[in-house]
Amino acid sequence: MTSAEVLKQRVRVRLAEQRSLVSQLLRLREQIQGSLFARYGECGKENCACREGKKHGPYYVLSTRSAGKGGFAYLDAGRAEEAKALVSRSQEFRTGLRRLRKLNLEIVALLRRYQTAMSKQGGRKIGVALHA
Numbered sequence: 472m473t474s475a476e477v478l479k480q481r482v483r484v485r486l487a488e489q490r491s492l493v494s495q496l497l498r499l500r501e502q503i504q505g506s507l508f509a510r511y512g513e514c515g516k517e518n519c520a521c522r523e524g525k526k527h528g529p530y531y532v533l534s535t536r537s538a539g540k541g542g543f544a545y546l547d548a549g550r551a552e553e554a555k556a557l558v559s560r561s562q563e564f565r566t567g568l569r570r571l572r573k574l575n576l577e578i579v580a581l582l583r584r585y586q587t588a589m590s591k592q593g594g595r596k597i598g599v600a601l602h603a
């Protein structure tokens with residue numbers, strides 16, 4: 472294989488990955504950008520067991536940030552479970568976007584090298600040595 476063919480092949484491999492990555496991202500629908508954590512607390516009562524380390528809880532807190540605004544909500548265990556799945560879906564989405572950005576950069580870099588190789592061939596065609 473010539474180096475141009477190798478480059479072409481590498482672009483194709485990345486295009487295939489890009490395509491499947493995008494459809495994967497489009498399948499991740501409902502999601503929540505935020506984080507979920509469990510909180511334990513002490514109450515105000517003097518003789519409560521929470522004073523001896525047996526704290527109340529867990530209280531599930533969902534903290535969200537969207538459009539620069541932050542917020543939080545307390546959730547019961549059932550909704551916390553759902554929220555956890557939605558939060559992790561959003562993380563998966565972000566990871567996918569990072570991968571996509573990297574792939575796009577790789578494709579651009581490969582196409583530049585391809586252009587250089589093709590430009591040399593163009594020069595040969597008219598009998599001129601071009602250094603791109």
Ligand SMILES: [Zn+2]
Nearest residue numbers: 513514519521
């Ligand atoms: Zn207490």
